[in-house]
Amino acid sequence: MKKAITLFLCLLGYGVVFAQVPTRINIKGTAIDSSNSVMPFATVMLLTPKDSTLVNFGRTDEKGAFEFRNVKNIGYLLKISSVGYLPLQQDVKPSDKAINDLGNLKLKPIAQELMEVVIRTAKAPLSIKGDTIEYNAASFKVPPGSTVEDLLRKLPGVQIDQEGNIKAQGQDVKKVTVDGKQFFGTDPKLATKNLPAEAITKIQVFNDKTEQSKVTGIDDGKKEKTMNLELKESFKKGGFGKVTVAGGTDQRGEFKGNYNKFDSKQQFAFIGNLNNTNQGGISWDDYQDFKGSSAFNWGDDADFGFSSGRRFIYFGEEDEGVSISPSGGGNRNRGFSTNGSAGLNYNYDTKKTKFTSSYYYNQSRTVLDSYAFRKTFLQNNESFDTRDSSNRVNFSGNHRVNLRFQKELDSLNTLIVISNSRFTDANNSYGSTQNYLRNSLLSSTTDIDNNGAKNSFGTVNSAIYRHKFKKKGRSFALSAGYNMNQADANARQISLNNFYNSTTVNEAIKNIRQLNNTNSITNQYKASALFVEPLSKKFFLETFYNTSLQISTVNRNVDSIFVKDEKETYGVVNELSRAYNNEIRYNRIGTSLRYSYKGLNLAGGLAWQHYLLKGEFINNKLTQAKGIVSRNFSAFAPNVSLNYDLKNNRYLYSEYNVSIQEPSVRDLQPIVDNSNPRYISEGNPNLLPQVTNSVSFGFNKFDPATFINLYTGFSYDTYKNQVIYNQTIDENLITRTKPVNITGGWSTGPYFGFGFPLKKTKATMNLNGNMFFSKNLTYINSVLNNTNNDNYNISMRLDLTPSDVFTFYGSASFGISNTKYSINTAQNQQVFNNNFGGEMNVKFPKGIYFNTKFNYRVYKNDRFGFDQKIPLMNMSVYKIVGKAQKAEIRFTAYDIFKRNLGVTQSASQNYVSQEQIQTLSRYFMLSFTYNMRGVKAQMRKRNSWD
Template sequence: MCCIAALTVHAQSGRFTIKGIIADTAEVGLPEATVMLLLPKDSSLVNFGRTDKQGAFEFKNVKRIPYLLKVSYVGYLPYQQNVKPEDGDVTDLGKLGMKFLNQDLYEVVIKTARAPLSIKGDTVEYDPRAFKVPPGSTVEDLLRRLPGMQVEQDGSLKAQGETVKRVTVDGKRFFGDDVKAATKNLPAEAISKVQVFNDKTEQSRISGVDDGKHEKTLNLELKDSHKKGGFGKASIGAGTDGRVEGKVNYNRFNEKNQFSVIGLGNNTNSGGMSWDDYQDFRGSQSFNWGDDGDFGFGGGRYISFGGDGDEESLTIQAGRGGQNRGFNKNWAGGANYNFDEKKTKFNTSYYYNQTSQDLDANSRRTNFLNNSTFTTLDTNSRRNFNANHRGGLRFEKNLDSLNTLIVLSNVRIGNGSADYGSHQQYFRGNNEVDSLSTMSDVSNYSDFNSFALGNTAIFRHKFRKKGRNFAASVGYNINNSDGDAIQKSANRFYTSSQNEPDSVININQTNTTKSLRNQIKTSVLYIEPLSKKFFLESFYNFSLKTDDVDRDVFDVTESGRELNVNLSRYYKNKTTFNRAGTTLRYSNKGFNVSAGLGAQQIRLNGDFSVNQSDPVKTNITREFFNWTPNVSLNFDLKNNRYLYGGYNVSVQEPNVRDLQPIVDNSNPLFIRVGNPNLVPTLTHSGNLGFNYFNPGSFVQMFFGVYYTKFENQVIYNQTVSENLVTTTMATNISGGNSFSLYGNYGFPIVKTKSNLSINAQYNRNNNPININNVLNETTTDGYNWGLRLDYTPSDKFTVYTNANWNISDTRYSISSGQNQQIVNTNYGAELNYKLPKDIYFNSRFSYNSYVNKRFGFDQSLPILNLSVYKTMLKSKKGEIRLSAFDVFNKNRGISNNAFGNVVSQEQVRTLARYFMLSFTYNMRGVAHSVRRKGYGY
């Protein structure tokens, strides 16, 4: 009898199972209904799942306490029921009937019926109220709590294992397509829904035909209170060693209008935004949001907007820098406006960014030759300044039900300077105890100004016959830059004695470079449905690009400046591009396969001379023709399973700088020789992958394989003299290839509380290069493993941990004795804890190690950041925070790499330990009681 009583007590106090069947009014089971188990006191999510084909569900091994059961199903009124555990191991709720949501029942749907998450097809919708974060948290903090969401260290997002390509606010663009602009600046409390779904690609939207591809998109829906009036955040902080920072953002939204401003300033190496200023300066078209009107399949596409290499002469050895390197002062600010109604969409934004950087570095670089090596030790300092203004607009107008017009315009104005000083020592052998060959002291300064403008207009027409579409685009781009540079270096060469040099070469030069680039392009696309499942897509691309570059180099002597005819050059180059192709596409019930062939012609015509007035000009005329096949497979296997793959050939023509028959010896230790006989590089690429996501269990899995083979790859042959002077010439070679295999598996250990993600990747790269007329093949095998564990048992305590291991085995065919293994590891953890009286504690720890035993390189970086803060003022609008950065005072920039016939290590002085006191004020939902006429807010 006692045993029976004990078993009864155990059953009532232990865990149990809840099961039931979700059915309609006719008692027919509803498959794939979303079922959630909540705590009644605060509706926090305990567990969730989806019904099977018969409408049955089951929650196993849950605590023996009362719950609130919520069910959602498309087209039906949300259902909820209180659940109390019955005696025994199983509580069977039987059949639970859901009512069809007709027009009469709309008024019955109230906010309390909302579930923490709902699943509709491939869309997962979260209710942020069920995933609590501390007051003042950003959207990024909220996303960390959501099942299936992952925030990387750099702020990039992954949802269901895929990278998020676009974040919108109420369906509208927010600062273009910058993912981090919204997640880092919008407050979590402003969001009423977070929606994750697969959106169509821009090519599919333009053509009107589903290409089977998708882009993972995250939409943030605002609360009604934040659609009226304004909201935002302002913070200011001061710390030890003169550290200061400030940041502000303000937003006013309504149904048709969105207006946002952001600004920041600091000397704490915090950029605050994700703009890549160096890439912008190089002249990419990345700011065109991906819809720049170049129709046709990707292989062989030609988008040129600068990038021939002459910008490098304006920033001599300035380096890219980086926000986590050296000491940076940043100022930035911008504004964004969206107008969106049924037929008209308008977006415009402006952004200014300014960075000043002081960087001191020590590096060691070893080059492997046929039967020897040489090592370079470099101590350098850099003082860089970079500023730019950027503006852009996008206008989309539905002229009628069949015609659409899109106009894009982007402008960039930039300026900057670079001051570079370096002391370099070249040794024969692996280290500095071997004989000294060369000593060089360099002092360079440069400044530049740049202007770029890109305009594109796209017209789309849908014929009345379903599937028949026409699109045309025209674009004009201009990139204008000019700059001045001063180059000074003293180069001493040693052979028998290290006390006195055998020869000395001193460089004292100035150069002025002016570059003007124009491009006119157009593209047309026509789609003809052959049947309901087959489509024929035909396209034509045309581009005319002209380059006008004038570079004057002067030797500075005691008698004055003298033109250096070997280094000065003027060229006017014209590049004409034509491509036409056809693709046959089959699309039916999620199965999408296409095969196409394009014919591509590139014609280069250039005149070269010492300067504009030189009567002697050298003409280079080259014409290249290539076939560019393309095969693409996208198969929606239903239930959130996707199979994809493809093969394509892309063509990259040689750049003008490499084609010029000119010897550039401005750096006497590194001489560049042009090669007018270069031909385009053909890249054969193939891939196959599989994605799976279970929205009921939140198990995710994806894996894939990539292979790339190069034909006529442009490489830079090296010839190294006895004095270790390297001469390079661009040439074509075949044989390089790369292979990559990757996989990821993620699952919740305890739903809504703990998630584990495991990833692995293998890479193999083969890079050929000629060194002193001997072919060297560098083969690198890369092995990467990673773990990520998130533990969020409550809104009072969260822990995020990660570990990554990267092993790189590098082998050299000409010098197998130099084969080496590089091991880079990273461990990280973040802890958040809520203390009594609205006090919060946060800590972040990372441990990085860099090991190359072959060269005795073994460095580690333990970095610990701590902060404690308290919310205050009415409605917790204020926050005061005390932070400690790099508590162990160990921070520095470290790199450890092997590539080609080179292995290098670098250490950079950077911002280390400091303490900061900051105050933040949250502006929340300031509603206007009187709506002014003419104002949309």
């Protein structure tokens, strides 16, 4: 039908000659080049003159002719383009004839030089705007540090003489502008000689009116060659900083500041922090701002082994670790701490070479005043109670230097070198009054007054070399490592023990006054190799080998302190002084077959592990009596893993794994530690490695359309040669522990989570549950005790985000823990830990915000009538000030009810305990923040995945 009308209109246009303007016409023409030859197969486009919208297009025939038939009779912009020619643009006016013949249209060729150099070689886009030619300077490679002048020398059509005068297309350039503005006066050389080439993104050359004609407004017809340099607005460039100062009642104060500067290749950061409000550690955000591109590194684990298909980021251990590790910001409810830290970080970051270096110092002084109650169960349904009031002051200062270098040597070879070190200076004091009760009668008391100081140095170094072969999928990797830990500790231990049941004075009062010095050094040398061979497109064989040698030397001297006429003299205690040497040789070889196809990763393999443990120690410094331990241990460790992407955001994973863990150096040391004279521990050089058999399974699903998420899973572990701590408790209620191996313990933990919107974008509900069941074995006075733990935790969270001015987050969690003791069934325990919380944010006019957090913690143990309820309420009001919204003034009230107390209660092994620690309570604080990038109110809790 439409075609018929078109045809009719066409015929109308052809057949009848009207005086009036036709509504539809044909536009035709012929494209020719500068030598008047016709141009076949050129692209011809009809655009709207207003905004160049494409209306119609076609092509010229072999005679260079084109024709648009039956197009609306309106104004067009006709555009013809052909390779090697400047696109021709011509206005087409509405026509009063049915056929508008534009005749011959001449296209100008693009200069050979521009074509070859700019377009073909430099792959730079070329823009032609009337007589302006513009090309992208970024495409012309000049060495770093070059000026714009050096860059201009590379550009076709531009000449520069010895004085730096510029000629473009044969004419002198009279004026150089930067972003359209005159740059430092009128000398064009000033800009080109001083600006770095890296700062420029585009160079335009055009004819501009003379300055005189601009001033007078009269076009004198004269034009001068002008060059405009467009500055790069780099995405990856900037500098920013933030500082917060705060002061409050009870002499509370906080200072926090950071500054960052970065461009596309380099990152520099400074961070500083000082407070007495229990905020130790470094938060995730601060960690990321500080470390920048080196915050997370893949593939830093030099100990090659089974690969399960999931990738992990390798982090060092927390406190004692050698690298900086982020934490939630410390537990604010444990004592009183004063914290300070400062650090510098520098990253050089390109695709091929990455280098990072950082220095970070942090120190923390914590005062802990606690009251603890503990009931310990013995065989024959006996038990005893301990009441302990203690005061601890711990100080620790850590210097950390972290270095990392990664280089892609070429497309097949990569090298990573990591070196992290830590130096720590720590001291502590511990005072305690302990009362021991048997059948509610005081049986003994102990007073302790200990002081100690420790210096330690630790370093972890590794180098990883990876090589890819030409054959796709074949690769090998080699690694070598050297770790060292050295510590020098001194302690002065004084304690006074009274045993009321004793018959003789000698037994009734036991005093300990000693000095001890422990010097230890551990060296570890490691090497690993990995070879991957593709068997087919989907199957890969991975073979690895690890070896390590760890040598520890410990020297411990214990002296008794004798006081006479207020003068101290010392004498060696031979029974407690030890010298000790330990060597662990470790070898593992394994192989696994992996299948990987379309999201299904399946692997199965076997490793053989061998340990040779050798120890040599001098028991008694006087007699130099030597003990020698030598043990061989080997085992097969299988591994099976499954990772399956089930489509539509559903994932399934499962793993069976046998892991073998060598005993810790501390547990192997045959050293008697009597720093708490009522709890004396001793190491055991006969320990064997612990073997853990683990099975785990998990499933998760997320529906991005409905925002419903679900996860569930479980893990089950059984232990062979588990390292446990045997207890011997004598009639004076002195506990002696020693680690031994035992088989038969297990633990399992099923969990689930379910989150769904009640009303999309406004209300979300989250339910989580986890359970934990375990069987722990210990010998108590040579009787095997079997402790069964059943823990149930269920929590729910409701997020209400109805508008931009009000948000509310409510949560409740319930925890029940049942503990059963086989040696003392009458003492089975049930402990409750419940928590209810609410957070509210309100936005008021004039940039004023209000935030309040309420937390109600309930700790209960009915057997002891223990029922501790702690309501904690914080409030803050803040106002974002200034035109640029860069500053914030905040008033905070912390723990309004003055009820904060650190409480922990637990039941395990053969005891149940409660501990209460005095901690930060009510204070008011006024703070000021300045953020160079602007302050944003936190009305919402952040989603963790962005």
